Amino acid sequence: MDVFLLQLLNGLDKGAAYALIAFGLTLVFGTLGVVNFAHGALFMLGAFCAVTLQKILTISKKVKDESITFFDAYKETPYLEIWWGDTGAAIIDWVIPISIFLAIPIMLLIGLSMERGLIRHFYKRPHAEQILVTFGLAIVLQELIRAFFGANPIPVSAPEILSGSADIGYILGMGADYLTYPWWRIIYVLFSGAIILSVFAFLQFTTFGMVVRAGMHDRETVGLLGINVQRRFTIVFGMAAVVAGLAGAMYVPILPPDYHMGMDFLVLSFVVVVVGGMGSLGGAVAAGFLLGILQSFSSLNEIKNIIPGIDQIIIYLVAVVIILVRPRGLMGRKGVMED
Amino acid sequence: MSNDDKKFDELSRRGFLKAGAGVVAAASAPAFFMKDAWAADFRNNPGRSKTVKFGFNVPQSGAYADEGADELRAYKLAVKHINGEGDGGMLNTMKPISLKGDGILGKKLEYVTGDTQTKSDAARASAKRMIEKDGVLMVTGGSSSGVAIAVQSLCQEMGIVFMTGLTHSNDTTGKDKRRYGFRHMFNAHMSGSALGPVLKKEYGTDRQAYHLTADYTWGWTQEESIKNTTEAMGWKTTATVRTPVGAGDFSQYITPVLNSGADVLILNHYGKDMINSLTQAVQFGLRDKNVNGKNFEIIVPLFSRLMAQGAGDAIKGILGSTNWNWSLTDAGTKAFVKSFGQEYGFPPSQAAHTCYVQALQYADACQRAGTFYPPEVIKQLEGHKFDGMGNGPTEYRAEDHQAFKDVLVVRGNENPSSQFDLLKVEQIVPRSQVEYDAKIFGGELGPYVV
Numbered sequence: 001m002d003v004f005l006l007q008l009l010n011g012l013d014k015g016a017a018y019a020l021i022a023f024g025l026t027l028v029f030g031t032l033g034v035v036n037f038a039h040g041a042l043f044m045l046g047a048f049c050a051v052t053l054q055k056i057l058t059i060s061k062k063v064k065d066e067s068i069t070f071f072d073a074y075k076e077t078p079y080l081e082i083w084w085g086d087t088g089a090a091i092i093d094w095v096i097p098i099s100i101f102l103a104i105p106i107m108l109l110i111g112l113s114m115e116r117g118l119i120r121h122f123y124k125r126p127h128a129e130q131i132l133v134t135f136g137l138a139i140v141l142q143e144l145i146r147a148f149f150g151a152n153p154i155p156v157s158a159p160e161i162l163s164g165s166a167d168i169g170y171i172l173g174m175g176a177d178y179l180t181y182p183w184w185r186i187i188y189v190l191f192s193g194a195i196i197l198s199v200f201a202f203l204q205f206t207t208f209g210m211v212v213r214a215g216m217h218d219r220e221t222v223g224l225l226g227i228n229v230q231r232r233f234t235i236v237f238g239m240a241a242v243v244a245g246l247a248g249a250m251y252v253p254i255l256p257p258d259y260h261m262g263m264d265f266l267v268l269s270f271v272v273v274v275v276g277g278m279g280s281l282g283g284a285v286a287a288g289f290l291l292g293i294l295q296s297f298s299s300l301n302e303i304k305n306i307i308p309g310i311d312q313i314i315i316y317l318v319a320v321v322i323i324l325v326r327p328r329g330l331m332g333r334k335g336v337m338e339d
Numbered sequence: 340m341s342n343d344d345k346k347f348d349e350l351s352r353r354g355f356l357k358a359g360a361g362v363v364a365a366a367s368a369p370a371f372f373m374k375d376a377w378a379a380d381f382r383n384n385p386g387r388s389k390t391v392k393f394g395f396n397v398p399q400s401g402a403y404a405d406e407g408a409d410e411l412r413a414y415k416l417a418v419k420h421i422n423g424e425g426d427g428g429m430l431n432t433m434k435p436i437s438l439k440g441d442g443i444l445g446k447k448l449e450y451v452t453g454d455t456q457t458k459s460d461a462a463r464a465s466a467k468r469m470i471e472k473d474g475v476l477m478v479t480g481g482s483s484s485g486v487a488i489a490v491q492s493l494c495q496e497m498g499i500v501f502m503t504g505l506t507h508s509n510d511t512t513g514k515d516k517r518r519y520g521f522r523h524m525f526n527a528h529m530s531g532s533a534l535g536p537v538l539k540k541e542y543g544t545d546r547q548a549y550h551l552t553a554d555y556t557w558g559w560t561q562e563e564s565i566k567n568t569t570e571a572m573g574w575k576t577t578a579t580v581r582t583p584v585g586a587g588d589f590s591q592y593i594t595p596v597l598n599s600g601a602d603v604l605i606l607n608h609y610g611k612d613m614i615n616s617l618t619q620a621v622q623f624g625l626r627d628k629n630v631n632g633k634n635f636e637i638i639v640p641l642f643s644r645l646m647a648q649g650a651g652d653a654i655k656g657i658l659g660s661t662n663w664n665w666s667l668t669d670a671g672t673k674a675f676v677k678s679f680g681q682e683y684g685f686p687p688s689q690a691a692h693t694c695y696v697q698a699l700q701y702a703d704a705c706q707r708a709g710t711f712y713p714p715e716v717i718k719q720l721e722g723h724k725f726d727g728m729g730n731g732p733t734e735y736r737a738e739d740h741q742a743f744k745d746v747l748v749v750r751g752n753e754n755p756s757s758q759f760d761l762l763k764v765e766q767i768v769p770r771s772q773v774e775y776d777a778k779i780f781g782g783e784l785g786p787y788v789v
Contacts, residue, residue, distance in 0.1 A: 003594075004596075006597060007595070010594045011591075013590065067757035068759065069680075070676050070682025071677055072681070072684065073675075073684060073757075073758070073759070152408075153611055155618075155649065162621065162623075165622065177628070177629075178598075180597070182619075182624075185622075200342040256615070295591065296591045299595070300547045300595055301578050301580055301595060304580070
């Protein structure tokens with residue numbers, strides 16, 4: 001039972017990241033009809049918003065380290081700590097939650113610039129060309145990050161108070177120390193749920209969302225009513241960039257970011273979108289969590305002993321089966337990818 | 340004296356001198372003509388060029404990029420020292436020494452670099468480019484056994500000496516050993532032999548171990564060596580789980596450990612993987628657990644200061660083994676740390692140390708051989724004994740080209756005295772305790788001339 005619950009929690013935690021990235025990806029496909037291979041790079045850029053903020057907050061004064069006698073070594077003390085003492089240290093400690101407020105405007109700006117500057121020129125071009133240009137853009141973005149931040153992962157910790165584990169077993173009345181899970185991973189799942197629900201609510205309960213949904217179904221008719229659908233779709237692209245960026249910024253304590261992390265998640269996210277159904281928001285979320293949970297359970301030793309290496313291929317195996325049996329995906333619209 | 344006698348006398352004296360000169364000339368002629376007889380026969384022979392080139396093939400991206408960056412720093416320092424620049428570093432302490440601080444055999448040393456990307460195919464392509472296009476005399480570096488074995492095999496085929504970098508798999512100088520490859524780094528078998536008695540003393544003989552293992556040659560051999568050692572002292576193995584290199588998030592492999600009944604987690608991971616798996620294991624509360632009435636323990640059989648730096652507080656109190664640590668107090672270590680620290684502002688890692696030693700030892704072997712002809716250089720390295728380079732008396736064993744020396748058992752320092760004082764040397768395990776018969780791992784070195 002405990003093994004089951006632990007793997008389930010782990011699956012939810014992995015699925016939360018997959019769902020958030022796939023959510024934005026499928027939102028862009030559903031509105032603009034663009035297959036955006038640079039979406040993984042947006043996730044990576046979000047993570048580097050947190051890294052950049054950490055670098056800014058920890059700009060330090062160099063002081064000679066007297067304990068080193070062989071050569072001249074220097075200790076670094078952040079100015080924030082020198083000026084504000086414990087308050088400064090607390091601000092540095094809470095860099096990840098603070099970085100969310102930085103990531104929202106930056107990612108929105110990046111998203112809007114990307115759509116206006118490049119992607120809009122490819123709306124009427126074949127998907128193959130869209131894939132080529134967005135993939136090229138992803139490579140440019142990741143090489144820029146590599147040039148500025150280097151190739152190595154950069155660790156950024158969660159706030160001290162949230163770096164331990166929660167005793168879920170005790171909370172659920174199963175006894176102390178029976179079931180523990182890291183606080184930050186639980187927060188990530190909750191954060192992911194909150195973001196997804198907010199976007200759903202925005203699209204469902206606002207006039208803007210209604211127009212977007214109408215445009216997704218029949219763009220031409222909405223245009224004939226005198227509504228500028230394109231402008232709204234551009235904003236949707238910006239929203240997708242923000243969702244990917246927030247997913248990246250919050251993921252930093254789980255996985256120290258490097259320039260390549262976007263590509264690592266991109267392939268998985270595409271599989272999630274295909275399994276969920278191209279353009280289906282609900283499908284992306286459901287498939288994200290489903291594949292995360294499957295991946296987690298397939299890593300169990302009992303299962304790996306029966307089918308060695310299954311943990312590495314399970315996601316792709318599911319995608320192959322779905323494409324063969326139900327090409328439009330779990331919740332995809334009829335006709336999409338079926339011709 | 341008759342005329343005949345005089346003639347005979349003169350003939351005798353002049354004739355002797357002429358004949359003597361003739362004989363000497365005739366006798367030395369073959370040597371003169373044969374001195375560089377192999378010169379045309381080996382790849383990348385520098386001939387009359389005033390420079391020679393080394394190829395530094397290190398990971399500049401991927402899971403082991405930190406180690407690669409430090410290797411490159413050490414190599415650049417080695418080049419400086421060999422060329423007589425800087426303070427000379429370990430050239431002041433290594434014994435015996437033939438290098439004179441004017442390059443190698445009077446030729447200035449240059450270098451080219453490549454990125455192995457911690458991938459065997461990329462590393463081979465990079466080494467091939469350096470050998471064929473850049474004309475390097477020797478290839479060195481790397482931070483993965485998979486890469487080391489692949490590049491070593493290529494170098495054997497191409498007749499270029501390969502001085503390995505950071506490689507810890509038994510296979511590198513075991514079943515995959517090659518005549519043209521030499522390893523200064525210790526291996527997984529030696530880690531097991533060194534760690535065994537310390538683990539027994541610290542954690543007793545009744546333990547349940549759970550292994551998480553990087554899924555490639557190094558991980559497999561380390562898991563096997565540590566498993567053999569711990570089982571021989573009474574521990575049981577709960578499970579051995581293989582994890583992909585560069586997995587990033589290891590949580591799905593750590594959650595099954597939590598309630599598996601194991602009271603020890605052995606992380607057969609290195610570099611970024613080890614930093615991630617250890618940090619995540621600590622985040623999941625493993626070190627706070629009490630299982631089977633004992634404190635849950637984590638062991639990292641191979642770790643380095645760079646990894647300790649990346650893992651932060653998570654490494655504190657954890658036992659492992661290492662090839663070398665900057666805090667040693669012998670003259671060689673002091674000279675190297677001083678030189679490296681002055682150049683870069685921080686002490687070198689074990690990866691930097693082993694690469695620096697490898698570069699110097701190859702250069703010195705050429706100097707001793709009086710030629711760059713690989714078979715002669717190899718013969719100089721085989722069975723070569725040296726000292727003053729940080730590990731005490733060391734020998735490149737002729738049978739398998741594995742260097743034998745003392746091994747360090749270290750612990751993540753709980754009370755560091757400085758920002759770099761991350762590993763505490765618990766024990767210096769003597770060579771005699773970690774030495775083994777070369778035949779146990781099989782393999783063939785292959786020919787001198789290829």
